[in-house]
Amino acid sequence: MIAELGHFALILAAMVAVVQAIVPMIGAHKGWDGWMAAAVPAATTQFFLTAFSFSALTYSFVVSDFSLRLVVENSHSLKPMLYKVSGVWGNHEGSMLLWVLILTLFGACAAWFGGNLPPSLKARVLAVQSSVAVAFFAFILLTSNPFLRMGIPPMDGQDLNPLLQDPGLAFHPPFLYLGYVGLSLTFSFAVAALIEGRVDAAWGGWVRPWTLAAWVFLTIGIALGSWWAYYELGWGGYWFWDPVENASFMPWLLAAALLHSAIVVEKRESLKSWTILLAILAFGFSLIGTFIVRSGVITSVHAFANDPERGVFILMILAVFTGGALTLFAARASAMQAKGVFGLVSRESALVANNVLLAVSCFVVFIGTIWPLVAELAFGRKLSVGAPFFDAAFTPFMVVLAIILPIGAILPWKRAKLNRAVKQVVPAAILAFLIAALAWTLQTEKTILAPVGLALGIWVVAGSALDLWSRCGRGDMASRLRRLTRLPRADYGKAVAHFGLGVTMIGISAMNAWQIEDIRVAQVGERFEVGAYEIELASVDQVQGPNYYSTMARMNAYRGDRLVAALTPEKRVYPVAKMPTTEADIDNGFLRDIYLVIGDAQDDGGWAVRTYIKPLANWIWAGAILMGVGGLLSLSDRRYRIAAGAAKAGGGGARPVAAE
């Protein structure tokens, strides 16, 4: 009964979405206030109906209602509660329901917090957002209904893939979807502005927080996925350039470009048509990502669902929305006239360079991802494009980006003097050079990779600190420190996010260049040396878990005679899914991770054991967290809070003035 109500609510939500896609659009065109205002209650209703539908499905998973096909295929009565709940979106149908839930949530948020938007723009934004929702409601109801019943309910479910039974992965999809779908609102703003034929600084100000929020969610989602891969896959890889990873990385790159170019629109009234184009493309890549993941057209490690009918449907959604938006763009882009004038050396120019680099690097990832498909269809060549290609073709863009970032970030708007900006960041360059030289002399194996990567990372980190410091003006130390505490949060956001990027770069270079790996057969009781540590295999036991059997090793890591860590790597077998997994055990440290994996029993009574010492591993994710925090700081900046306040006061077209 609950499931039928959920299904019914979903159908109702779809009908509300149809109304919301049409009525406010006509209202905005004709200037009818009542029709435009209909968008707000419609968006609210749509969201609550979808939320009810999603709750109904979640309830079925929680109580293990095995008369639902989806629950049978993706759950089991013995599963821990957390994974029963995460099982809701650990499959195709449920994840699409989560997708529309978030889509309607963003629509509702725009309705609730968009009080300071001009009524016609708001009506159009909500109508466009709702038309995207219509497409996805239709997709779910026609091809992926999560509420199908079983003719004969079985006694128990078929479990969820045990690899997915993990807290990191349980929350990886919701964050990614918040990011993907967050870009839908940016898309709606772009299309609405094209229909309206008007993009001004205010538009940039409205679009930016949504882009920023989407980007923060994408950052967290990608970092969670990569962290999961790091400790779950058993050899400490954290990024594989897998098509599914690329699918989330491409929107991230474009969202990063977009949130920078929207600053130029907001503050300088330039780059308007480019920003609109980016907004369309960013959501287009979200749809491409959904297509890649959901259709399984480019099969990869992650593709668990595979069905051509669904793939074609998503491809049609992609074609209609990006195709339509791009056509509209072609017709209207010329109306977007730039106003701001700026010199060759200026913050604007630096941001143009940032956008070119981010967009082209996204294009490289895209080409690499689809090339196997193109080569096979067009040239009859069956080939692979893997990590070595992306490492070679993508990395240079990030290197150039890192080189120009600290200088670009410190340049003033309009017209700048290059030598003045360079002078400001000289300390960062010196620090980067000194640390790189130190690393070069200290490292045992002479690789050039690590010192260079380290230097770039330090350059970005120190550059962002200098940027913040330079915002405090001149004068004595005390007055500068006083100003430091009063800087707008957007300034802190920018510095912290850039700082985080640098930290991630440092982590990646150190881990790639200086990782120590040891593979051997160890007898129980044996002690062996790996790098600066001694590892002891104390014992190996058979243990039973709640829904698995485990071979658990007790291992100790010593430094000299001091016990550094006692770790228990496991090998598990999940009998219901008939699937073995490797559970590495990791001693996380500020400067290094000790990463232990237990392998198979050997004929001579020993065990295959792998030990990795991974320098600065956690910096990779710490940097991602910092980027996210930077985004949130920027999002909490005063001008956005004032904007929210102005909305409550009912200020029609008032625009928050940037604290610049």
Next chain:
Amino acid sequence: MIRRAVLAAAFLALVPLVAPAVQPDEVLSDPVLEDRARDLSKGLRCLVCRNESIDDSNADLARDLRLLVRERLVEGDSDDEVIDFVVDRYGEYVLLKPQTDGSNLVLWLAGPLMLLVGAGLGVVYIRRRNAAPEPAAQTLDAAEEKRLQEILKE
């Protein structure tokens, strides 16, 4: 339903993420050769896996390929000879880094060309903005004027 279950099972069997890849008995005693073997393995695809190198994969076929690579190295082949040998047997599908010949030039040159185009457009745009006259002070339209009066009255 049954077809689905079979499909799912087939998928799960393909998921190659389980045990660590390179086994202790594969490791060559000569560390220099072993290093070369590891480097080569990272560029070769495990044929039954999805987007995994034979260095990462625990599939039996990946192990066979790892042993083959090591065998060739011990026989005294150069890195290129080993790669050629593997490609002759399994086709270019086995290379994770595609060759730079024929149609693959599109793949390799797309990025640099796009960068040139992007940089070109960027420079043209910046120069135009640089040369553009300062816009005249904007005048308010009637609605904005009215709104301004309202704000001033408050």
